[in-house]
Amino acid sequence: MKPPPVWSPLTLSRVVMEGELITEYRLDPAIPLNRRLARLAGVWRTDPTYAQRQAEAHGYGPAQATQMLNYVEDALQKCQATPRYGQRGKLAGYGFGSESASMDINITERATKVMPDWMPAPYRLTSGAVHNRPWTIGRAKDLANGDGLAGEAATAMAAEA
Structure with missing residues (x-):
């Protein structure tokens, strides 16, 4: 197609890339087990905060998010996450033994x-598309020579990768 339909694939590839990056961060086999546990604790503990913000933004009561927070904090305490x-004085991360993570x-x-x-920089490239950043839109407009928006081969390849 002209222009190549790259925007939806870029957005979807970002979803896959982010999931992979978070999983790799938590389960990286090159680091000690206790650091992996600390990373898992930190990432897991952020979710109730995001849920609380979402509830507030939509005018929902914080009950479910608070219940999630209580569950996560109880589980982390039982697992002896420090x-x-x-x-x-703000919570900055967790530790297990001598290992810690933010x-x-x-x-x-x-x-x-x-x-x-x-x-090079596929996450930044997809971020530009996902968030409709002016530099990404400007590049697509320049490539189209004033005739709509156009994708380029490198963008399409990043979306496919």
């Missing part, structure tokens, strides 16, 4: 570390 606090993953940074060299 909460770690930052300088301002609360959540910086997905863009992670993508830069683990993506192959032949595919």
Whole structure:
């Protein structure tokens, strides 16, 4: 098709890429088990916070999100995850034994570390499409020479990868 239909594949590839990056972060076999557990605890503990924000944004009561938070905190305590606090007393992550990890993953940074060299910055590229960033839209407009929006081969390949 002209222009190539790259926007939907870019958006969908970002979903797959993010899931893979989070899974790899939590289960990375190159790090000690206790660090993997600490990473899992931190990522898991962020979910109730996101659920609470979503409930507030939609005007729902926080009951279900609070129940989720209580469940996660109880489970982490039973698993002997040690909460770690930052300088301002805010929960910053968890530890298991001598290993620790922060609360959540910086997905863009992670993508830069683990993506192959032949595919430079695919997470940033898909981020531009997903969030309708002006630089992405501007590039598509420039490629179309004023005739709508156009994709390019590199964008389509990133979406397929």
